[in-house]
Amino acid sequence: MSEPVLEVRNLQVRFGTKRGVAEVVNGISYDLHAGETLAIVGESGSGKSVGVLALMGLLPQPPAAVSGSVQYRGEELLGLSPKQWRGIRGKGMAMIFQDPMTSLNPVRTVGYQLTESMAIHLNLKGDPARSRAIELLDVVGIPSPEARVDDYPHQLSGGMRQRVMIAMGLACDPDVLIADEATTALDVTTQAQITDLVAELQDRVGMAVIWITHDLGVVASIADRVHVMYGGRFMEQAGADDIYGTPQHPYTEGLLGSLPMPGAQRPDKLMTIPGLPPDPVAMPAGCPFAPRCAYADEASCLDTVPAMEGVGDGHEAACHHPLGVNA
Amino acid sequence: MSQPLVEVSNLQVYFPILSTGAVRRHINDVKAVDGVTFEVYRGETLGLVGESGCGKTTTGLALLRLIEPTGGNVTFDGSDTSLLSTSELRALRKRMAMIFQDPYASLDPRMSIGKIVAEPLEIHGLVAGRTEKHRRVGDLLEMVGLSPDYRNRYPHEFSGGQRQRVGIARALATEPDFIVCDEPIAALDVSIQAGVMNLLEDLQRELGLTYLFIAHDLSAVQHFSDRIAVMYLGRIVEVADRVGLYEDPRHPYTQALLSAVPVPDPVVERGRSRIILEGDVPSPIDPPSGCNFHPRCPQAFGPCPGDDPQLLAISGRQVACHLYADSGAVNA
Numbered sequence: 001m002s003e004p005v006l007e008v009r010n011l012q013v014r015f016g017t018k019r020g021v022a023e024v025v026n027g028i029s030y031d032l033h034a035g036e037t038l039a040i041v042g043e044s045g046s047g048k049s050v051g052v053l054a055l056m057g058l059l060p061q062p063p064a065a066v067s068g069s070v071q072y073r074g075e076e077l078l079g080l081s082p083k084q085w086r087g088i089r090g091k092g093m094a095m096i097f098q099d100p101m102t103s104l105n106p107v108r109t110v111g112y113q114l115t116e117s118m119a120i121h122l123n124l125k126g127d128p129a130r131s132r133a134i135e136l137l138d139v140v141g142i143p144s145p146e147a148r149v150d151d152y153p154h155q156l157s158g159g160m161r162q163r164v165m166i167a168m169g170l171a172c173d174p175d176v177l178i179a180d181e182a183t184t185a186l187d188v189t190t191q192a193q194i195t196d197l198v199a200e201l202q203d204r205v206g207m208a209v210i211w212i213t214h215d216l217g218v219v220a221s222i223a224d225r226v227h228v229m230y231g232g233r234f235m236e237q238a239g240a241d242d243i244y245g246t247p248q249h250p251y252t253e254g255l256l257g258s259l260p261m262p263g264a265q266r267p268d269k270l271m272t273i274p275g276l277p278p279d280p281v282a283m284p285a286g287c288p289f290a291p292r293c294a295y296a297d298e299a300s301c302l303d304t305v306p307a308m309e310g311v312g313d314g315h316e317a318a319c320h321h322p323l324g325v326n327a
Numbered sequence: 328m329s330q331p332l333v334e335v336s337n338l339q340v341y342f343p344i345l346s347t348g349a350v351r352r353h354i355n356d357v358k359a360v361d362g363v364t365f366e367v368y369r370g371e372t373l374g375l376v377g378e379s380g381c382g383k384t385t386t387g388l389a390l391l392r393l394i395e396p397t398g399g400n401v402t403f404d405g406s407d408t409s410l411l412s413t414s415e416l417r418a419l420r421k422r423m424a425m426i427f428q429d430p431y432a433s434l435d436p437r438m439s440i441g442k443i444v445a446e447p448l449e450i451h452g453l454v455a456g457r458t459e460k461h462r463r464v465g466d467l468l469e470m471v472g473l474s475p476d477y478r479n480r481y482p483h484e485f486s487g488g489q490r491q492r493v494g495i496a497r498a499l500a501t502e503p504d505f506i507v508c509d510e511p512i513a514a515l516d517v518s519i520q521a522g523v524m525n526l527l528e529d530l531q532r533e534l535g536l537t538y539l540f541i542a543h544d545l546s547a548v549q550h551f552s553d554r555i556a557v558m559y560l561g562r563i564v565e566v567a568d569r570v571g572l573y574e575d576p577r578h579p580y581t582q583a584l585l586s587a588v589p590v591p592d593p594v595v596e597r598g599r600s601r602i603i604l605e606g607d608v609p610s611p612i613d614p615p616s617g618c619n620f621h622p623r624c625p626q627a628f629g630p631c632p633g634d635d636p637q638l639l640a641i642s643g644r645q646v647a648c649h650l651y652a653d654s655g656a657v658n659a
Contacts, residue, residue, distance in 0.1 A: 158379075187378035189587045216591045240593040244594075
């Protein structure tokens with residue numbers, strides 16, 4: 001495979017709080033290659049959103065303290081000045097946010113918001129920018145884009161607003177598109193429209209996508225690789241087929257078992273994971289999942305953080321007791 | 328099957344739109360629920376699915392008369408709820424309860440959870456004296472998997488899943504027959520959802536409860552329900568048992584909805600073909616003529632824009648679609 005577009009090494013994010021230091025992201029590392037879709041899956045509070053906000057330089061420091069290394073095409077991003085960042089955001093890496101209702105500016109037209117970044121990165125202004133905005137709205141499947149370009153966000157439905165967000169993300173042909181729970185606020189039929197759209201655009205322009213979600217179902221059809229995140233760490237990372245087919249980490253197994261499967265067969269009971277996710281101010285000393293894990297033992301799990309180790313071809317898990325292929 | 332506990336016939340809930348200005352004329356209606364008919368049988372779970380804005384929550388609220396229906400009637404255990412006086416309705420409310428979607432908004436932050444669970448007991452005069460109340464609240468908390476020692480704590484001290492359990496304990500306090508569960512798991516994390524669903528199932532088995540389970544998540548509804556009603560833009564388009572609906576959906580909307588539900592298995596996903604619907608759900612203020620799904624329907628034909636299809640019984644289910652009008656259907 002070619003050189004990765006994005007290399008993340010040992011990324012850590014901490015926040016100073018009244019109760020102490022919250023350890024939200026605790027050393028995550030990954031590579032992202034052109035044209036690839038990486039899914040980062042985790043529950044609320046697992047650090048998945050904060051992890052990508054740090055990547056985009058969108059965490060104000062302080063209160064956040066970001067360390068580690070993020071390299072975009074060989075260039076170190078952490079520690080760039082706001083001006084240097086402006087050259088990367090939008091053009092190199094763009095982000096689609098979770099809630100299109102609150103992340104669009106209510107007092108500006110869709111067209112204004114779409115062309116804002118074009119002026120900075122592509123030096124496109126006036127009519128050429130406007131026609132590119134209309135073209136983008138057409139690409140993301142908004143009917144009669146010539147009229148819609150002058151609409152305000154409140155005149156659009158939730159699905160259309162999310163499409164506008166995607167169009168904004170695509171405005172300057174980024175190499176990396178980060179979708180943070182981009183379909184969570186949408187209905188399933190609209191969600192299907194959006195995931196199909198992103199996959200199709202990705203095929204066409206070859207960008208890499210990081211898809212952040214809590215829903216293992218959504219990413220099954222679109223992810224090349226899946227990283228499962230818990231307590232600010234990756235618990236397991238593998239190709240999509242391996243994660244769903246032969247999960248090795250007890251947390252992944254628990255997550256998959258707790259999903260109701262659409263189908264005629266009804267399992268007797270859904271699997272449940274007892275307990276609650278860890279408090280980032282008081283992270284367990286060992287494996288963050290150990291207090292809830294059925295396989296945890298006192299000898300290693302409670303004291304030592306397990307390292308990410310290979311358990312199969314391109315399949316790694318951070319667990320002292322991986323489940324094994326026949327689990 | 329046993330007797331229906333709840334019968335809903337031609338239920339309508341319209342929210343009026345008034346003009347602005349000195350004289351506020353009634354200019355139009357939001358037709359949130361527009362002629363819904365179904366039954367819920369004793370001991371079963373009827374799932375009600377649909378996308379946001381289709382009127383499923385309004386239907387649930389109108390069933391308990393927490394919203395006054397505009398038309399149609401709801402019969403609960405033989406008595407028409409629209410004819411009841413306030414005191415009769417209050418007596419009936421003991422037998423029906425609701426579990427709300429958002430466990431953060433549906434518990435009063437200034438009441439301890441013991442008080443929250445005791446409130447319905449006090450209102451309906453179900454406990455005589457403090458000791459009995461104390462014991463009953465303890466029992467209820469235990470029933471939903473919370474320690475009775477938590478009774479003096481406040482909602483903010485609990486996680487989302489635990490709060491939802493408090494909401495369930497409150498709903499169970501009056502020993503109801505019928506519970507409307509309005510998206511009880513939508514606000515919870517995946518690993519917590521399963522616990523709440525298992526609890527609801529256990530309680531149904533132990534207490535013989537009847538549920539109306541309202542959700543937008545088709546996988547959860549399918550896991551949980553005996554029969555499923557699919558709603559679109561204020562109407563029911565299909566009612567079938569869970570296996571029938573999954574294996575052989577008849578209404579084009581049901582087919583599209585099912586095909587859009589992501590399956591957490593990439594191998595299965597690769598073999599599926601999705602029906603992607605065009606456009607958005609139309610406004611319930613001015614719904615399309617005839618079958619209100621026809622502008623988005625991939626199979627729309629001659630009669631669809633003009634005639635409103637009735638919910639007809641065919642091979643053990645009900646479908647409101649012109650495609651099946653001639654297949655020996657009988658008026659349901």
